[in-house]
Amino acid sequence: MNATVVRLTARSLLGRRRLLVLLALPAVLLALCIAIRLLAGSDEKLAVGLLSTFALGTVVPLLALIAGTGAIGPEIDDGSIVYLLSKPLSRPAIVHSKLAVASATVVALAAVPTLVAGLVLTGTADRVALGFAVAAAVAGVTYCALFLLLAVVTRNAVVIGLLYALIWETVVGGFIPGAQALSVQQWSLTLAERIVGDRAEPLGLTAAVSLGTGVPLLAVLLVASTWFAGRRLRTLRISESA
């Protein structure tokens, strides 16, 4: 980790209008939850549905996609990454710093709003809010690592990330249950399931894999993506054309 890389990354990621765009998604989530609470009262089943599809299934991956690719992609595209690469810094340290900024962004703008949304919808009942907040934080960090790697590997990181997060996890996963075994969303859902405990099943909170599978897979993906991104950054080709 390098404090200067963190500062520069935070500045370009959260600078100016970018932050407003990033704030839009959690704002929609919270507005939706407040409206539902006012119109439908406290309904845990509805809350679980909303938090798993919209908070964990949409807000978290989208924000992680913007933050994860945005933490490094634009610099690679415009060539300014050369100012980091022409320094005696270890390449993994650059990746770790960027991942830290992206992860903090997603935790602040997706996991914390998920906690608030859960509290608005269900209060503290059955620890639904806590469960989803933890799942959102863990999923967010893992997605960030994955999307950061994508941004180092390909110029089309945003498109590929969108295809994965929305098409694979949501659509394909919906039709072909087997696809859910390879889904960050499902892996992290095991954490929510465990935290909610016995009440999870009656509330319709069931992950496609078990906790013993989901958590190690999350850890492996996080570590492998980060490691590989650092490795690829060492041999990154900087485009010459302006």
Add this chain to the structure above:
Amino acid sequence: MSELVLQQVSRWFGNVVAVNDVTMTIGPGVTGLLGPNGAGKSTLIHLMAGFLAPSAGTVTLDGAPVWRNEQIYRRIGLVPEREAMYDVVTGWQFVLANARLHRLPDPEDAARRALATVEMTPVQDRDITTYSKGMKQRIKMATALVHDPPVLLLDEPFNGMDPRQRLQLIDLLHAMGAQGRTVLFSSHILEEVERLAGSIQVMVAGRHAASGDFRQIRRLMTERPHQYTVRSSDDRALASLIIADPSASGVRVVAGPGPGLASGTGDAPPGGGLHVEATDHARFVRLLPRAAAHHGIRLYDVVPADESLESVFSYLVAR
């Protein structure tokens, strides 16, 4: 005193050979890397800066390989060609961030000195987005100088600069070279290189075409045969006049379109023209108009051919 050594370095991208078997040594003082656009200068600088792996050969700085060796950046300052920076910050913040990235013991002092060297202190608190092209170039220069490196690599540093800024940069690089630093800059403009560089490396089409001091290179360039395509009202008569003079070593008559295909105006050139290989280019360009005028031959076109290595040289000399 540092020395960059390239040994039989090649770099290809797929089927395209960008740098072809280049061996050169860049020592202290100012060296100009000269060549037309697309000659492989940027690729070569990226290879020297450790941003590209050589497909073959080795690049070393004082004996240490530069590829996959982050430690060399303690001794290299790089001024990239592209303009993009972290431009949401001020010049001061950006140069300071670069000093911190180098983990210098006193980053503030280093940033202050670098900004003073490039004379950007008065505007250091403005956002980089508000800078002119020349100011951005000088900020880039400051980031490269902030850790006081013995080696300075500059990719097309004069692009977009006005004449005054050019002179300033030339003075600055002169001073750097005089301090015993190894300064290498690339350029496609001969006069820049002429004014600044003590020694020159010429790249043409990925190959290391020549090296040495400026006068040697210029002689090498002017002594090479130059090729021209000439079209006139009487190609064959002109050909005999040209070959009669020692300035040309060869003339070839190009088959032109038949009379039916010639365009309608009276001035239309009847033939396909001549290919002339001139050994004494200065004499040839004086001879041609005189000889033509003397024999009543009209010249329609005199064009230096520009595919060959030789013509690239003549283009460079003509600049």
